[in-house]
Amino acid sequence: MSELLSRHRAVMPSWSPLYYESPLEIVSGKGSRVTDAEGRTYLDFFTGIVTNMLGYDVAEVREAVERQIAKGVVHTSALYLIRSQVELAEKIARLSGIPDAKVFFTNSGTEANETALLLATHARGSDEVLAMRGSYHGRSFGTVAVTGNRAWKNSALSPLNVHYLHGTDHASPLFRDLSEREYIDRCVADLRAVLDTTAPNVACLIAEPIQGVGGFAMPPEGLYGAYKEVLDEHGILFVSDEVQTGWGRTGTDFFGIGAHGVTPDAMTFAKGLGNGFAVGGVVARGDLMDGLGALGVATFGGNPVSMAAAGATLDYVLDHDLQDNALRQGRTILEGLRALRELPCVLDVRGKGLMFAVEMVDPEIGAPSPALAAGVLEATRERGLLVGKGGVHGNVLRMAPPLTLSTEEAAEGRDILLDAVHAVAEQA
Numbered sequence: 001m002s003e004l005l006s007r008h009r010a011v012m013p014s015w016s017p018l019y020y021e022s023p024l025e026i027v028s029g030k031g032s033r034v035t036d037a038e039g040r041t042y043l044d045f046f047t048g049i050v051t052n053m054l055g056y057d058v059a060e061v062r063e064a065v066e067r068q069i070a071k072g073v074v075h076t077s078a079l080y081l082i083r084s085q086v087e088l089a090e091k092i093a094r095l096s097g098i099p100d101a102k103v104f105f106t107n108s109g110t111e112a113n114e115t116a117l118l119l120a121t122h123a124r125g126s127d128e129v130l131a132m133r134g135s136y137h138g139r140s141f142g143t144v145a146v147t148g149n150r151a152w153k154n155s156a157l158s159p160l161n162v163h164y165l166h167g168t169d170h171a172s173p174l175f176r177d178l179s180e181r182e183y184i185d186r187c188v189a190d191l192r193a194v195l196d197t198t199a200p201n202v203a204c205l206i207a208e209p210i211q212g213v214g215g216f217a218m219p220p221e222g223l224y225g226a227y228k229e230v231l232d233e234h235g236i237l238f239v240s241d242e243v244q245t246g247w248g249r250t251g252t253d254f255f256g257i258g259a260h261g262v263t264p265d266a267m268t269f270a271k272g273l274g275n276g277f278a279v280g281g282v283v284a285r286g287d288l289m290d291g292l293g294a295l296g297v298a299t300f301g302g303n304p305v306s307m308a309a310a311g312a313t314l315d316y317v318l319d320h321d322l323q324d325n326a327l328r329q330g331r332t333i334l335e336g337l338r339a340l341r342e343l344p345c346v347l348d349v350r351g352k353g354l355m356f357a358v359e360m361v362d363p364e365i366g367a368p369s370p371a372l373a374a375g376v377l378e379a380t381r382e383r384g385l386l387v388g389k390g391g392v393h394g395n396v397l398r399m400a401p402p403l404t405l406s407t408e409e410a411a412e413g414r415d416i417l418l419d420a421v422h423a424v425a426e427q428a
């Protein structure tokens with residue numbers, strides 16, 4: 001064990017998601033690549049946890065932050081006007097498509113979702129919430145309550161009355177042989193049954209358009225539009241958790257939920273927006289946001305340094321049309337990876353834009369195989385590529401490269417992945 005790893009184990013929580021048998025210490029980054037403490041460089045197809053969406057050391061972001069720091073006043077909290085905060089809120093409100101939208105800035109995705117749950121439960125006067133199986137929404141009481149992924153639910157107490165919906169468990173026998181239409185109809189029937197039989201006064205549904213931690217599970221596009229029709233009949237609010245799917249990553253839409261043909265009442269965001277700096281937030285219908293009252297204040301949320309980073313990052317995404325780049329690069333990578341489906345140890349290859357996954361199963365019995373996924377993780381690292389892992393069973397390789405990925409880097413990463421999965425499959 002390295003010296004740093006043993007010190008880490010001694011003072012950090014014992015449950016830790018550290019990747020690799022011999023965990024990496026990343027010390028620097030440039031573009032789509034990072035370098036570890038031993039001087040080895042890797043192409044990064046996971047960018048932290050989907051955090052550096054422009055890659056590393058982007059001059060525009062660094063200089064915007066440096067300019068702000070040079071001004072001296074760094075954190076003025078919510079007591080004074082902050083121009084960069086208002087300007088960024090205006091942009092996000094406009095991009096959201098939500099009518100009369102208002103924005104509240106936080107420091108993380110957890111806080112963003114907690115805020116959305118607060119405003120929805122307050123507006124509806126109810127603690128009853130719908131969430132999706134397999135979801136991950138954060139690590140506070142409220143967000144753990146709506147998380148439907150067993151590994152991340154270590155709390156016995158829930159402040160919310162949560163009902164989980166089908167829709168993202170598409171590998172289950174419930175859905176496997178259905179057409180998309182039949183799949184959606186079955187989910188809608190399930191939602192109606194939940195509302196008619198067990199949940200009389202629901203405040204909101206919270207859902208990720210493509211589940212992040214849940215292994216990039218992708219329900220058929222149109223599912224959330226169909227859900228929303230039913231929700232509207234009951235006045236139930238819809239919160240789209242865009243923490244992983246926002247800012248053009250999915251290629252076809254600026255926010256992932258766009259592909260479902262629906263405008264939510266609120267969207268939450270975090271991760272990529274600060275390109276490494278801590279920024280999160282909620283964009284919601286103004287009337288809902290105003291209902292937050294004094295809870296719509298955070299000491300560090302919307303601070304000028306975060307706003308400088310986020311403003312520069314968002315401008316970069318828009319100025320360089322990175323949504324289109326995500327679409328193009330994602331398509332070529334996914335087309336190349338599809339061949340892996342022929343391997344008995346690969347259950348699925350799926351994705352959208354620069355968000356794609358390979359799901360590993362035991363070739364003998366077809367059960368989810370976290371061991372094979374861990375094998376591919378090690379094999380990609382050996383070949384100079386960093387990828388992510390996830391899924392309800394920990395058997396899904398997740399890739400979310402920077403939106404700035406070049407065609408050459410896309411091909412390089414795709415080829416390493418193909419080689420690594422084949423190498424693991426040969427030994428499975």
Ligand code: PLP
Binds near residue numbers: 213241270271
């Ligand atoms: N929502 C989604 C979809 C996420 O993937 C995450 C983190 O992985 C969160 C919320 C929580 O965000 P944070 O870790 O910034 O609190």
